[in-house]
Amino acid sequence: MKNSQINVALCAFGMSGYVFHAPFIDLHPNLNFYGVFERTKNEAKKNYPTVKTFRSLEDILVDDKVALVVVNTPNTTHYNFTKKVILAGKNVVVEKPFTVTVAEAEELVQLAKDKNVLLSVYHNRRWDSDFKTVKRIIDKGILGDLVDVEIHYDRFEPDLSYKTHKELPIKGVGSLYDLGSHLIDQALQLFGMPKALFANLDSFRNNSKVGDYFDVKLYYNNFYVNLKSSYFVRETLPGYILHGKKGSFIKTKADIQEVELQxxxxxxxxxxxxxxxxxxxxxxxxxxxxxxxKHILSEKGDYMEYYNGISEAILNKTAVPVSAEDATDVIKIIEAAIKSSEEQQVVEL
Structure with missing residues (x-):
């Protein structure tokens, strides 16, 4: 390890750790995969023999060599883990969704400012090849004024997850938080905050106690954006459907990074x-x-761009690649969607 490298510790080594974080941290020239929190196992050492294994979060927080902590634990733990990291004076990256509530998110944003530490949220889907391609088309304005946009994140998964924490009927669990946070962040990046929304949230799997279906309509001044997800889509639909006054653009959800990492x-x-x-x-x-x-050449997807941004933010004090304020807006949409579905009415933002 070079002296200039930033020591990074992960808070877990499940799928998020070994697929979405460790490979990028390990290869980044300015980052060092220093440690990982595993209560009883030593999975990280199988692929990263030099990594240090911590048996508690507290052990990470008292290690002066750790400069950046990645909170990649279950959704409902994000607030507590992140707050502890910030209070320890360490920089932090939080997996999406940022928090369960807006109040939690706003508290963490202010706390990070008070402690003068970096706080960013891992909305990696901004660097998907399909999203980058759609963004390029929109930025060029070649569709004219938009009329209607659909963004999908569908699956065919009729069975309950073996990860029991994903099936608990508590706030912060379900497809709106897990998949919806991706779609909401992408919509906000493309179009900004909507003026209102209407949502239908439901569950169709046998014995499911959490949401596995959502249909959220975002109201903008002159067009609509629909965000949809279902666990019962066997025949794949386009991930992005855009209709404007000059024409349409249809794009599959085809980024290959997750599959290749797995x-x-x-x-x-x-x-x-x-x-x-x-x-x-x-x-x-x-x-x-x-x-x-005609068909349009796709952009290249690359999640390493996120960690390039984190490295620059720590070393050169540049802006983080995903701000905590942006991630808070995602939670605002989620809370409004829950309210809209419960009351079956449009919610003003």
């Missing part, structure tokens, strides 16, 4: 983050009276 591939692998050509989005527009229908 296979054990590393972010420095050949052709990392490059979608198959077959997954290119379809653009159908009219330009100067000519109808044009």
């Amino acid at each position: 296979k054990g591939l590393k972010p420095n692998s050949k052709n990392w983050g490059i979608e198959p050509i077959s997954e290119q989005g379809l653009l159908h527009i009219e330009i100067e009276g000519e109808i044009i229908k």
Whole structure:
């Protein structure tokens, strides 16, 4: 390890740790995968022999060598874990969703400012190839004024999760928090905060006690954005459907990074983050009276861009790649969607 490297500790080594964080931290030139919190196991050492194993969060917090802590524990623990890290004076990255409530999020934002530590939330889907491609199309304005947008995150998973904490009927659990936070963050990045929303939240799996379906309509001044997810979509739908006054753009949800990481591939692998050509989005527009229908080359996905931003923020005091304020807005939408579904009425924002 070089002296300039930032020592990073993970708070867990489940899927989030070994798929979405450790591979990027380990390969980043300015970061050092220093430690991991595992209560009884030593899973991290199988792939990272030099990593230090901590048996408690407190052991991480009293280690002066740890400069950045990644809180990648279950949703309902994010607030308590993050608060302890901030109070210990260490920089922190929190997995999405940031917190369970807006009140918790706002408290942590202020606390980080008071303690002068970095606080960022891991909304990694901003660096998906499909989202980056859609953002490019919108930024170019070639669809004209938007009329209707749909963003999907669907699965076919009729059985309850073996991870029991994901099936507990408590606040912070369910697909709106787990999958919805991705879609909400993407919508807010593309269009900003809506003026109102209407939501339907439901559960269709046998014996399910948590939400596995949501349909959230965001109301903007002159167009609508629908965020949808169901665990009963066997036939894959497009991830992004955009209709504007000049035409449409349809794009599959085709980022390959998660699949490749689960296979054990590393972010420095050949052709990392490059979608198959077959997954290119379809653009159908009219330009100067000519109808044009063609496929659009996809952007390259790369979650390493997030950790590039974290490294720069710590070493050079630049802005974090995802602000805690942005992540708080996501929780505001989630809380409003829950209220809307319960009351079956439009909620003003």
